[in-house]
Amino acid sequence: MIQIIDYGAGNLKSVACALEKLGQDYQTIKYPEEIADSAKIIFPGVGAAGNAMRKLTESGFAAKIPQLRNPFLGICLGMQLLSGFSEESETTCLGIINGQTKRFPESVKIPQIGWNRVKIKKDCDLFQGLPDDSYFYFVNSYYVSAPEKFVLGETSYGLDFVSACKKMNFYGVQFHPEKSGDIGLKLLNNFCKLC
Amino acid sequence: MLILPAIDIINGGCVRLTKGNYSEVSKYSLKPIDAAKKFINEGATFLHIVDLDGAKIGRPVNYKQIFEIAKDLKIDVQVGGGIRKYTDAKFLLENGVRRVVLGTSFVEKPALISRLTKEFGNDRIAISLDLKNGKLMTKGWNKNNLINIPDIIDLLKKLQIVYVIITDVEKDGMLEGPNLKNINIFVKSGFKVIVAGGVTSKNDIDNAEKAFAYGCIIGKALYEGKIELRQCFKNNLAKRIIPCMDIDNWRVVKGINFQNLKDAGDPVALAKFYSEMGADELIFLDITATIEKRKTFCSLVSKIAENINIPFTVGGGIRSLEDVSRLLNSGADKVAICSYALTNPEFVKEVATKFGAQCVVISIDAKKTEKGWEVYINGGRINTKIDVVEFAKEMQKLGAGEILLNSLDSDGTKKGYDVELLKAVSSAVNLPIIASSGAGSEEDFLKAFRDGGADAALAASLFHSKKLLITDLKKYLLKNNVTIRI
Known part of the structure; x- marks a missing residue:
């Protein structure tokens, strides 16, 4: 069972559609009490960090998430919120991955919109069977600067930034697997297969 | 490294x-x-x-x-x-x-x-x-x-x-x-x-x-x-190829000439087809955009989202936060705001604040005048006398995430995008620019990317008529050292 956290930041339809295509059993949840022990959690997000953290705090997810031991996947803003702090409206985040979320340099167009390559830095279940340097769809103005030991994948956009990371049961991807065609579906499927 | x-x-x-x-x-x-x-x-x-x-x-x-x-x-x-x-x-x-x-x-x-x-x-x-x-x-x-x-x-x-x-x-x-x-x-x-x-x-x-x-x-x-x-520092972000579909009551209209599709006018079938051909994104414009048809359009958006898993933008007659919310909840990734951004610039800010800059595409109709390029509305009938470059800068300030740049001069000519216009806007703002209007050959795309500084290029009838296949276009661009996703 996959549970998608709905905290009112962005639409969940794309993630739901992708899981539907994969034939996965899923549900969206609005309260931390709904989290099932056996579930895998997807934590999507678009929009601004400040607003999202406010909503997570109000709903009680902010306190609950760091304690989870379920396989957990933060997508885009969902990955950034795993960091300790975001430059976007100077927001204190969940602090699961010790690192900061920073804005792209002025030398590139912001936001980054489009397909970019992910260089796999460490073998892991999430990228199982996916070719190195595959294209994924990105939409972001900020990126997570995380310690090397948590880095799974890197992407070049005016600088090399962390596009996939992992700490214990927490995975983060800066791109949108649900919008990245077949390769994105494969990655989501890999996540669904985690135990 | x-x-x-x-x-x-x-x-x-x-x-x-x-x-x-x-x-x-x-x-x-x-x-x-x-x-x-x-x-x-x-x-x-x-x-x-x-x-x-x-x-x-x-x-x-x-x-x-x-x-x-x-x-x-x-x-x-x-x-x-x-x-x-x-x-x-x-x-x-x-x-x-x-x-x-x-x-x-x-x-x-x-x-x-x-x-x-x-x-x-x-x-x-x-x-x-x-x-x-x-x-x-x-x-x-x-x-x-x-x-x-x-x-x-x-x-x-x-x-x-x-x-x-x-x-x-x-x-x-x-x-x-x-x-x-x-x-x-x-x-x-x-x-x-x-x-x-x-x-x-x-x-x-x-x-x-x-x-x-x-x-x-x-x-x-x-x-x-x-x-x-x-x-x-490397930048591996690929240039995007975007087919655009004009929708009238659940049908794709204008210049459709597909023989191998069961129903060439069906937007869902066409969306799937383009997605499989390697399109990087899709745009759907509701050209009638009347209130009664809006509901139909939302169900269509929903259907598209269920059938493809690449990003897509929708536009046409978007005038309220409720419009935006409904379309995004139906599964669209971005909304294109057209003339309403001119009369109500604050609206752009509201949408960007509520839903994030990444989903705000500002569509500009530009036409060359003796003063430079000016913004036109009502399908090119009214000149607002607003300078295109200044307007694009203003939109960036208000929180736009992308500019869709149409040229009324090159629209329908098939003689290429307006590269000078692209250059002028892409050098003035730090936002991704989608080139639009005038694509007639693969070389036009190359020029838009290489000379115009465009980040994406859109075409409608050129793709619909099958005169140019996206797969061939991408091969050509790759051969000419454009970063392209294959």
């Missing part, structure tokens, strides 16, 4: 190297923090700071400048220059410095190195090695007793060192590029090698990367303008 721009500090100032005159270090007008800011703006994520005064007297002195950069700018820095005591290294490491660089003291004081690696972790310590003819140069140590590389490696391994900074110019002072052979020896021995010295061109950087170096320090070449920092 990590690129580390170098900042050399003397007397609290940054060693300012005037063009072609490295020895002239008399002007300290550039503050180290300003140099750091400049590098960060150009893409740097890690800086290499050398306290030259410290190096001279054997203990760091320019702490204020170093901490200003490390703490206030929150950037990773490694610092070298005169760090010879435990207390000095500790002070730096506990005040925001990511890594300290120690020089030849490692052969003199192995105990110091051991203590630091044990206490702070070996990723916080780097050893700087000056090599010449395969041997370690040790200043102030026994000059006649040069150490061979295998012996250095043994010693470093014993001390559990991982990061080494290697300065090795085969022909001393000739700036002929780093000596890759020795870099290779260290890489193969398991070290993370940061190449310093002799890096004078983009080619040197590429070679260091090929030799699997972990990082590359660039100093002199940067200041002398031989290397432009922003060009050292």
Whole structure:
């Protein structure tokens, strides 16, 4: 069972559609009490960090998430919120991955919109069977600067930034697997297969 | 590979190297923090700071400048220059410095190195090695007793060192590029090698990367303008090809000529087809956009979202937050706001604040006049007299995430995008630009990307009529060195 956290930041339809295509059993949840022990959690997000953290705090997810031991996947803003702090409206985040979320340099167009390559830095279940340097769809103005030991994948956009990371049961991807065609579906499927 | 721009500090100032005159270090007008800011703006994520005064007297002195950069700018820095005591290294490491660089003291004081690696972790310590003819140069140590590389490696391994900074110019002072052979020896021995010295061109950087170096320090070449920092950082973002579909009551209209589709006018079937052909994104414009048809359009959007898994934008008659919310909840990724952005610029801000800049595409109809390019509305019937470039800048300020740039002059001509218009807008704003109107051949796309600075290019009838297949177009662009997703 996959549970998608709905905290009112962005639409969940794309993630739901992708899981539907994969034939996965899923549900969206609005309260931390709904989290099932056996579930895998997807934590999507678009929009601004400040607003999202406010909503997570109000709903009680902010306190609950760091304690989870379920396989957990933060997508885009969902990955950034795993960091300790975001430059976007100077927001204190969940602090699961010790690192900061920073804005792209002025030398590139912001936001980054489009397909970019992910260089796999460490073998892991999430990228199982996916070719190195595959294209994924990105939409972001900020990126997570995380310690090397948590880095799974890197992407070049005016600088090399962390596009996939992992700490214990927490995975983060800066791109949108649900919008990245077949390769994105494969990655989501890999996540669904985690135990 | 990590690129580390170098900042050399003397007397609290940054060693300012005037063009072609490295020895002239008399002007300290550039503050180290300003140099750091400049590098960060150009893409740097890690800086290499050398306290030259410290190096001279054997203990760091320019702490204020170093901490200003490390703490206030929150950037990773490694610092070298005169760090010879435990207390000095500790002070730096506990005040925001990511890594300290120690020089030849490692052969003199192995105990110091051991203590630091044990206490702070070996990723916080780097050893700087000056090599010449395969041997370690040790200043102030026994000059006649040069150490061979295998012996250095043994010693470093014993001390559990991982990061080494290697300065090795085969022909001393000739700036002929780093000596890759020795870099290779260290890489193969398991070290993370940061190449310093002799890096004078983009080619040197590429070679260091090929030799699997972990990082590359660039100093002199940067200041002398031989290397432009922003060009050292790769950008693999692909240019996007976007088919656009005009929708009227659940049908794609205009220029459809597909024989192999069961129902060529069905937007869902066409969306799937384009997605399989390798389209990077899709745009659907509701051309009637009446209130009663809006509901139908939302169900269509929903159906599209269920059938494809690449991003798509929807537009046509969007005038309220409720419109936006309904379309995004139906599964669209972005909304294109057209003339309403002109009469109600505040609306752009509201949408960006509520849903994020990434979903706001501003569609501009531009036409050349004697004053430049002006924004038109009502399908080109009304000239608003608003300058296109100024309007695009205004939209960026209000929170637009992307500009869809239509040219009324080239629309329907099939003679190519308006490259001059693209150039004017793409150089004025720092937003992605989607070129639109006028595509007639694969070369037109190349020109829009290469000459116009467009980030994406849109076409409708050219694709619908099957005169150009996206697969062929992508092959052509790839052959012409455009970054394209295949």
